[in-house]
Amino acid sequence: MSHSPISPAILYWGTPVVLITTTNEDNTPNIAPMSSAWWLANRCVLGLAANSQTTLNLLRTKQCVLNLPDDAMAPNVNSLARTTGSKEVPEFKVRLGYRYEKDKFAVAGLTAQDSMAVTPPRIRECPVQMEAELVGTHTLMEDEPSEVKGLVLALEVRVLRTHVVEEIRLAGYANRVDPDKWKPMIMSFQRLYGLKDGQVAESTLAEIEEEKYRILQTFR
Numbered sequence: 253m254s255h256s257p258i259s260p261a262i263l264y265w266g267t268p269v270v271l272i273t274t275t276n277e278d279n280t281p282n283i284a285p286m287s288s289a290w291w292l293a294n295r296c297v298l299g300l301a302a303n304s305q306t307t308l309n310l311l312r313t314k315q316c317v318l319n320l321p322d323d324a325m326a327p328n329v330n331s332l333a334r335t336t337g338s339k340e341v342p343e344f345k346v347r348l349g350y351r352y353e354k355d356k357f358a359v360a361g362l363t364a365q366d367s368m369a370v371t372p373p374r375i376r377e378c379p380v381q382m383e384a385e386l387v388g389t390h391t392l393m394e395d396e397p398s399e400v401k402g403l404v405l406a407l408e409v410r411v412l413r414t415h416v417v418e419e420i421r422l423a424g425y426a427n428r429v430d431p432d433k434w435k436p437m438i439m440s441f442q443r444l445y446g447l448k449d450g451q452v453a454e455s456t457l458a459e460i461e462e463e464k465y466r467i468l469q470t471f472r
């Protein structure tokens with residue numbers, strides 16, 4: 253294999269899409285698609301633009317729902333792309349062709365469903381919904397020149413409650429998801445993908461009993 257050095261403008265190698273719901277100042281719900289998210293124990297770290305409406309809502313209310321669309325929900329995700337809940341669209345987004353949208357549920361053809369532990373609604377059409385609270389905020393790019401410093405935040409949320417549809421549960425277990433049935437939507441270099449059917453090979457990691465990871469969590 254021969255490698256060449258390149259300088260990509262983005263490093264989006266492929267991560268699941270998350271539709272984050274938050275509550276606006278006027279108590280209406282907002283939805284934002286994002287995919288710079290990673291998971292550890294009962295935490296998720298969200299990489300978000302500091303000036304997005306979702307970030308402002310999260311910092312103010314400390315609450316959100318992380319809704320995971322499956323790979324059939326591209327039309328919904330595309331309807332939300334290049335929209336913002338910010339009435340004053342930031343200059344950078346204007347240049348990228350973003351527009352203000354007040355009612356993201358209507359725009360995306362999605363249905364709000366009451367949450368149990370937080371105020372922002374869940375998205376009924378998403379097979380996975382995680383109610384969560386903000387527990388930590390970290391500023392990224394502190395090492396960069398002042399124009400970009402602080403433009404991106406890593407927000408740590410604690411998942412309080414997870415809801416999944418029956419179709420993706422692992423038979424015989426109360427708390428497990430069947431990875432053969434769960435089809436996350438993946439964003440790779442701005443394009444939308446699904447996972448190929450089936451495992452590429454047996455996984456050595458999967459020999460570890462899943463419940464052993466619960467020790468990392470502090471449930472209330």
Ligand SMILES: Cc1cc2nc3c(=O)[nH]c(=O)nc-3n(C[C@H](O)[C@H](O)[C@H](O)COP(=O)(O)O)c2cc1C
Binds near residue numbers: 284287300301307329
């Ligand atoms: C598939 C997809 C993935 C995205 N990933 C991110 C992301 O990881 N972080 C981010 O800040 N914005 C991401 N965006 C852009 C946000 O959706 C955009 O900033 C949007 O205006 C946020 O909405 P809001 O201003 O109403 O919060 C993504 C957009 C799409 C369509």
